[in-house]
Amino acid sequence: MKVLLTGATGYIGTAVTEHLTAAGHQVVALTRSTESRPGRGWHARIAGDTADPASLVGAVTPDIEAVIHLAPPSGDADVDTAVIEALATPLRGTGRPFVYTSGVWVLGATGEAQEVGEDTPTNPIDIVGYRPRIEQRVLAEAAEGVRATVVRPGIVYGRGGGIPAILVDRARKQGAPEYYGEEGVRWPTVHVDDLAELFVAAVERAEAGTVWHGVGESAVPVRDLARAAGQVAGVPADPQVLAAGEAAEVFGPLFADALALDQSVSGAAARTALGWRPVRPGAVAELESGSYRAGE
Known part of the structure; x- marks a missing residue:
């Protein structure tokens, strides 16, 4: 076509x-x-x-x-x-x-x-x-x-892009991995x-x-993504939550709310x-050993 x-x-x-x-x-x-x-x-x-x-x-x-x-x-x-x-x-x-x-x-x-x-x-x-x-x-x-x-x-993740790239960039700039919203927030990923x-x-x-x-993947814990992003950024520490007000200042209130959205x-x-067959590595695995490490 x-x-x-x-x-x-x-x-x-x-x-x-x-x-x-x-x-x-x-x-x-x-x-x-x-x-x-x-x-x-x-x-x-x-x-x-x-x-x-x-x-x-x-x-x-x-x-x-x-x-x-x-x-x-x-x-x-x-x-x-x-x-x-x-x-x-x-x-x-x-x-x-x-x-x-x-x-x-x-x-x-x-x-x-x-x-x-x-x-x-x-x-x-x-x-x-x-x-x-x-x-x-x-x-x-x-x-x-x-x-x-x-x-x-x-x-969406992979090829070093998408929202997970923001997690890596923020971890590198802040010196610590971070996530948004509640501790149990999950993202559906592809x-x-x-x-x-x-x-x-x-x-x-x-x-x-x-x-x-x-x-x-129906529900990936964002803490796990943040931890993997920290490893890529060279700051392998426990992720810290960014308070709603701070997240709104960084990303704007609308996008901050989206980052804190819990979904399955x-x-x-x-x-x-x-007949769709998603076969690429999961989001955490891609962060840990895939395209997000290409610039190291």
């Missing part, structure tokens, strides 16, 4: 490009400019900006057989809705796939429930407050003849290359109107229905 990919230059988009190409697909990258970027592996690219929905009109040409929308939200619900409209309308009546990237934060804290699934009602924290409405806007395209699906990644393979599976096989959790989320449905 020829796949239009937004967010193609980003952390996840780079991995998705590689895995789509390896699976025999052609990636058409939507980027803000057409300045040369060698080594990206794109079949082609077109100019457009997801902060400006009008720039996307005409981006989905008749030869585009699928769209994966990876670009981060703008922070404005009306803008993000208009982006969905611009990208999905040309696919109506074709049965072609439209894959939207959300995230597990829309579920909110899962409490005592273990490994909640895709049928769990959303209860978003403030940083993703309107995103469930965008999910529903995407899924409504199924009634218009679009194979519309939503992927909700967990905390390796960026496993997640990229889920996007390939979704664009190839997911049915219209479906939601998929991109989660390799299942990724079993994608394994069963799509």
Whole structure:
């Protein structure tokens, strides 16, 4: 398939490009400019900006057989809705796939429930407050003849990036590993290359109107991640909690709340229905002996 990919230059988009190409697909990258970027592996690219929905009109040409929308939200619900409209309308009546990237934060804290699934009602924290409405806007395209699906990644790690890289950087700067919220906080996690393979599976096989959790490990204790981050940073000490007020000063209140969010989320449905097989090392193992040590 020829796949239009937004967010193609980003952390996840780079991995998705590689895995789509390896699976025999052609990636058409939507980027803000057409300045040369060698080594990206794109079949082609077109100019457009997801902060400006009008720039996307005409981006989905008749030869585009699928769209994966990876670009981060703008922070404005009306803008993000208009982006969905611009990208999905040309696919109506074709049965072609439209894959939207959300995230597990829309579920909110899962409490005592273990490994909640895709049928769990959303209860978003403030940083993703309107995103469930965008999910529903995407899924409504199924009634218009679009194979519309939503992927909700967990905390993405691997290739030395993602939120775990923040833990390493903070440990190095502060001279001690740290975590946020309560001692028992857990994060659902997924390796960026496993997640990229889920996007390939979704664009190839997911049915219209479906939601998929991109989660390799359902509930990784953040203290364990912080301890491993400290080892990478050369400060192998017991992790210390950063108080809510201090975390808000460092990261801003919305992101600080997200870092303190305790969740246990299942990724079993994608394994069963799509044949997804996350096989990369777990998040703690990746920190201890994988890509985060590359710069040592």
